[in-house]
Amino acid sequence: MSAPPPNILLYGAGSIGGVYLYQLLQAGCTVTAVCRSNYEVVKTSGFKLSSVRFGDVTYRPTAVVKDISECSGDSFDFVLVCTKSFPGSNPSLPEQLRPVLENRPHTTIVLAQNGIMIEEEVAVAFPQNPILSGVIYCPAVQTGPGTIEYAEMLNLFELGTYPSNAPDVHKNEARRFADLMIKGGGGAEVHDDIQIARWSKLLMNAAWNPIGALTMNTDGDFLLSSDPYAYDLAWGIMLEVIELAKQMGIPGVTTEVAEQKIALSKRRAETGTGREMSMLQDVRQGRSIEVEAILGNALRLGKQKGVSMPRLETIYALAKARCSAIEKERSKKSA
Ligand SMILES: NC(=O)C1=CN([C@@H]2O[C@H](COP(=O)(O)OP(=O)(O)OC[C@H]3O[C@@H](n4cnc5c(N)ncnc54)[C@H](OP(=O)(O)O)[C@@H]3O)[C@@H](O)[C@H]2O)C=CC1
Ligand SMILES: CC(C)(CO)C(=O)C(=O)O
Numbered sequence: 186m187s188a189p190p191p192n193i194l195l196y197g198a199g200s201i202g203g204v205y206l207y208q209l210l211q212a213g214c215t216v217t218a219v220c221r222s223n224y225e226v227v228k229t230s231g232f233k234l235s236s237v238r239f240g241d242v243t244y245r246p247t248a249v250v251k252d253i254s255e256c257s258g259d260s261f262d263f264v265l266v267c268t269k270s271f272p273g274s275n276p277s278l279p280e281q282l283r284p285v286l287e288n289r290p291h292t293t294i295v296l297a298q299n300g301i302m303i304e305e306e307v308a309v310a311f312p313q314n315p316i317l318s319g320v321i322y323c324p325a326v327q328t329g330p331g332t333i334e335y336a337e338m339l340n341l342f343e344l345g346t347y348p349s350n351a352p353d354v355h356k357n358e359a360r361r362f363a364d365l366m367i368k369g370g371g372g373a374e375v376h377d378d379i380q381i382a383r384w385s386k387l388l389m390n391a392a393w394n395p396i397g398a399l400t401m402n403t404d405g406d407f408l409l410s411s412d413p414y415a416y417d418l419a420w421g422i423m424l425e426v427i428e429l430a431k432q433m434g435i436p437g438v439t440t441e442v443a444e445q446k447i448a449l450s451k452r453r454a455e456t457g458t459g460r461e462m463s464m465l466q467d468v469r470q471g472r473s474i475e476v477e478a479i480l481g482n483a484l485r486l487g488k489q490k491g492v493s494m495p496r497l498e499t500i501y502a503l504a505k506a507r508c509s510a511i512e513k514e515r516s517k518k519s520a
Contacts, residue, residue, distance in 0.1 A: 197268030208369025218246035223330035236335035257284040270478035279310030300478025304347040315355035345379030397465035404450040405459025
């Protein structure tokens with residue numbers, strides 16, 4: 186008898202969640218999606234994905250729920266978290282997930298989120314569960330409820346256990362999830378130490394996400410806006426992240442890696458194909474931005490380690506103010 190298909194809960198059915206849902210369904214998984222603002226549309230008509238990689242497709246999760254508590258009696262192989270990362274939120278992410286993880290030590294938690302130090306609170310709350318930390322390269326945006334635009338071929342999910350020295354059974358889960366993403370038509374790599382990949386991604390996100398959110402520019406347009414100052418700012422932020430990674434003992438976050446990343450932005454500037462980062466999309470949609478996961482956590486580590494980070498401090502203060510302006514505006518509208 187063949188094994189039943191993996192049973193997956195998708196928590197955070199937005200831009201990335203919507204793309205990963207497609208891949209997991211293609212891989213033969215059973216996927217329950219927790220949908221919030223897009224519940225009615227997804228329940229009625231499913232997701233519409235317009236993409237270079239997968240074409241124009243419409244699909245439905247196996248089941249759609251409005252609230253995670255509706256699944257408290259279910260047992261999942263994987264809980265895939267694709268919400269934005271807001272450390273210190275109330276309720277915390279572990280509290281949000283508790284209904285499907287309480288007394289289920291075998292359910293693997295997959296965190297598909299930007300930022301650094303996002304795993305610790307989940308590991309403390311669920312010490313027995315395998316935890317996979319995932320680093321996403323997949324530029325996508327939900328432009329309206331259930332409608333996703335995904336305009337590049339790029340699709341890579343780098344993943345590894347948290348902590349990196351987790352038992353082999355946890356490591357096997359990383360391979361199993363990567364294989365599902367690949368079977369679903371994407372790219373995936375299992376890393377022995379995923380923190381190297383997470384911090385390497387931070388090079389891009391710490392620079393481009395707040396710059397995009399504050400200036401409403403793509404990376405390419407920003408580079409063209411004030412030569413050499415725009416480049417110097419983005420590069421200067423990357424250098425601060427490199428120094429911090431060095432002080433933290435994270436290997437492989439080097440100027441060579443940063444050069445490769447900024448070269449891609451330069452090429453996009455030259456070809457007029459600049460990329461809108463997710464934080465810019467958040468500003469456009471009046472959503473809170475991931476200031477703490479991407480910048481605040483880095484700054485606090487910098488303070489502890491005595492690393493001078495003047496550019497990061499400046500951009501953090503500006504992005505934090507941008508975030509509170511968005512939140513004030515949102516609460517005015519909903520009052
Ligand atoms: N978009 C991109 O191109 C990329 C994003 N990333 C990272 O991936 C992660 C996910 O980002 P992205 O998909 O863009 O984010 P989105 O904002 O598009 O989607 C997040 C989804 O989570 C839902 N959600 C949030 N809180 C809850 C809750 N309590 N209960 C149920 N649903 C909830 C939101 O619902 P609602 O609509 O109701 O708020 C939304 O549908 C982030 O860490 C981001 O930085 C990384 C690479 C690229
Ligand atoms: C760089 C990118 C687009 C990777 O997919 C990203 O991480 C973001 O927009 O936040």
